[in-house]
Amino acid sequence: MSQTRFTELKNSVDRVIHALEGRFTQGVSPASLTLAYLDWLIHLGHSPGKISELMENVVRKHQAYLVWSARAASDPNLPPLIEPRTQDRRFDKPAWSNFPFNTIAQGFLLHEQWWHYATTGIPGVSRHHENVVYFAARQWLDMMSPTNFPTTNPEIINRAVETAGNSLYQGLQNLLEDLQAYTLGSTRECKEYCVGENLAVTEGQVVYRNNLIELIQYSPKTASVYAEPILIVPAWIMKYYILDLSPHNSMVRYLVEQGHTVFMISWHNPDAEDRDLAMKDYINRGVRDALKAINAILPERKVHAAGYCLGGTLLATTAAALARDEDERLASISLFTAQTDFTDAGELMLFIDESQLSYMEDMMWDRGYLDTSQMAGAFTLLRSYDLLWSRIVSEYLLGERPSMNDLMVWNSDSTRMPYKMHTQYLKRMFLRNDLASGRFIVDDRPVSLRDIRVPIFCVATEKDHVAPWRSVYKLHSLVRTDLTFVLTSGGHNAGIVSEPGHPRRSYRLALNRVEDKYISPDEWLNRYAKQEGSWWEPWSTWLAERSGAQTEPPSMGNTDAGYAPICAAPGLYVFEK
Template sequence: MKTAPPTPYEALDRMAHASVAKATAGLAPSVLAEAWMDWMVHFSSSPGKQLQLIEKATQNMQALWGTCLGGTPPEAAPDRRFSGDGWQKFPYNVWSQAHLQNWQWWQDAMTGVHSVSPEHENLMAFVAGTIVDTTSPSNSPLTNPDVIAASLDENGQNLVRGAKNFAEDIGRKAGKLHSEVPQHFEVGRNLAATSGKVVFRNNLIELIQYSPTTETTHPEPILIVPAWIMKYYILDLSAQNSLVRFLVAQGFTVFMVSWKNPDAEDRNLGMEDYRKLGIMEAIDAVQAITKAPKIHAVGYCLGGTLLSIATAAMGRDKDDRLASVTFLAAQVDFTEAGPLRLFISDAEVTLIEDMMAEKGFLTSDQMAGAFALLRARDLVWAPVIRDYLLGQRGDAFDLMAWNADATRMPARMHSEYLRHLYLNNDLAEGRYHAGNKAIAIADIRAPIFAVGTEDDHVAPWKSVYKLHIFTDTDMTFVLTNGGHNAGIVSEPGHVHRHFRIADTAADAAYRDPEEWLEETTQKDGSWWTDFAAWLAARSRKRVAPPPTGAASGKYAAQADAPGTYVMQK
């Protein structure tokens, strides 16, 4: 359905809003203003809360004074910023203690105020914590004992290197240096290097079929749908931690969707285009090449959310071509969607839409900045200290190279994603339409394998676990340690890995996440091996591998993996 073009007055307003967005890094001022006003009005009429905070401040000062006089600092939650030996000595122990007390005091001040809405309370706590963290003594060369020691030992050469590092980073941001990807990692050489062919291409995807490495393979191929917010090769990193290479070695025929990096001409591509061009045409291609009546579908992050939409539509339409569906760190309900949910409101989405209107897409820098803000300690301040104050560059590794290789998102698709999923939660509440008809996750008929990660700030595991509420089919749920990316890239042999896994039959009673966690035994190792066994149990006896691509026509091999779309900047 086409929308009417904006009137000149509306266009002027959008230009003004876009200018505001540039000045505020894409954050709607009204979102923070509403939260602050809600908190301030109720805080000013809460004398009990004010007295409690005064009492807490007095206790903090007494504890701090005791530390200054040589006493033992009060116990606090471990904080990696202050774990070094230098931080245990005076006066650094006092400064670090003062900062932690100040941070916690502001958390107490922003929360527990009578009648403040939970959304505003959480946002104010996040903003206050982020602001207080800018004042951490670890961020200054004059109050960080590690930086002071390095400067004395190296006669200030660490600061000279830091200045050079800073100049290099500014050059990259200004476009004077071509790429932020570490040079010793190269897509097609030691990243995304699993052997295969591009067997299909349309205006949105390239479909890669990987070459078999076993004499026989399961008849049911695997189609992997990654997120389009980043390049697909998070699932095909280095040889030792490539999920694709692992599955191929287990006797599976694997296909991968590689998304186009959209530009201005793609501004009108929407979620329905992503479903049809990205998943349904890929399923058609996989079946045409392999002649398999059923396939295993795997979706990661946004790709998993899109796969849930596509498979729900298939269930509604009695399309039974799926042998199983796997969701990796993917959400279908967005009411508890992590810190990013704090900023999603109608005003914020409108501001993002106006910001995208000029170019027709959301830039990779804008996305990276938003995610960095959510974890400022790890993604902003830790690199500043390491690169600019200590003059060190972190050891490059494949996941960091992938993280620097970001993509854009079409304006229409991103708007629909934010409004229909994050803002309105249409998918979970039965209002989402695919193919002009409403769908429900309960329409998925294939058995489900779902994975959540313990430290996920993008798709918290309890949010992923909500699949149990919406599905009416057998489900195997895995909770693995690690974050949104590292928990999924969890190859066998990776040290300190553990996970929990449990089956829930379609007719079983519901268990809440805490009950599931308590009743499910932790296992050491990688969940990949259990995943491969789960897929094999739902596949038929192995046979000779299918051909790589069709003999001719639109499914014939067109190029070597990793293809051309993944190379787009």
């Protein structure tokens, strides 16, 4: 056996071991966690001043807690000793103000506060390792919260008494039902929503298909339409129909009713055979092929392009390449919760370092793709209270089953990520930040967002855990064109699906012209007031102002140009499991 072959064999053994480990660790690298822990522990051990502060903090805070607890036993209206974080809703219910549960909650918050102080501010610890250690401590504390246990949660006790124990019985039935579904490799069925029946039902035709995308052209709803069509590039991490959910909250339906001709990319769900699909394939066989088809169907018309999440990052990259090559097919660019600078990409960066990416790469090498369960595990950890522990309490201890809605059904319809593309994306974008630094290579040459000259409409959401709005805001420093920035209420998904008439929706909006000076995100936040309503409406107006005169609706596809309709929307790729 040659030395090269022997080395490949040893590397394969390592990869298989890492892939097997990853199925039990939800894709988290043990080496990465260990390095972070040792960095924190060693520096803490060499900081006697910090240790003495921690010890003094324990004594002083516990003395105050004991005095407060004695008073709280007879005074349920006593102000809390420790206020929970603004976003912490675990102890909001009135039952938590009664003794002894008020003292239990305050004792937990005291320990939570101490661990925050113990895991942060240690001199010498790298910022990344400090974030990882604090995150790990928070996961442990979330698991040990008194809200998660029947004997320390007054809501569970009261519900059990009120229902004569039926809530616990129903919770057991819910648990057994979910265990059965998990064993069979399925999810809880929702019969109320079905793709093609009441989800993704805006009328249209698939007018182009290759091995990576289907291009859907939607039927017009108005007697005349704006000359320039819209191409929407969704994220390929999930199915496209988040932008075409139910008829009442479909962005696609809203746009066609406003007189726009809309095209949508529907991505193929990759499997092991697609392991070598790369970023260049998503650019060329994705966005560029879609633009080519639209140019054939609607010759000599520029295109308003919109990208959501990963699709927005891909669109920005493609637009920079088009601008570099003096290709002027785009009329404008709209980006929804899309990051272009990854230096402060939020808590997802906890899972991004050399050790973690090497580990994840081995996991994908084993199957040829990143499985949906591994991605779901990372997002669940980021919001463990909302996505895990509160669900366990609600469904298994309180016996409540939340009714499914269209967004929840879409959220469970996830896709896979091909090995080569996802490796390139994580290394080039997240780890090396090549796009923002002008080092990302398209067609053997680097691209720069500074080359883009068409106007940009950029949307971020206030409660985004995937693409934090301050990270999205960094686009201001990367482009030299007019940029309209919108900060809307809601999170990564619900903030985008924000149809007119949706209650409690608001947004901030401001135009930064190319000659305007830069202002920080916090200054921007203080300068521009909230406006009630949906950001879809100013976006539709923005598109209309940058479009030409209205004309007759185009035909569906163009048979003479080789783009005859293939099948009705939503097509075939959206049904791939």
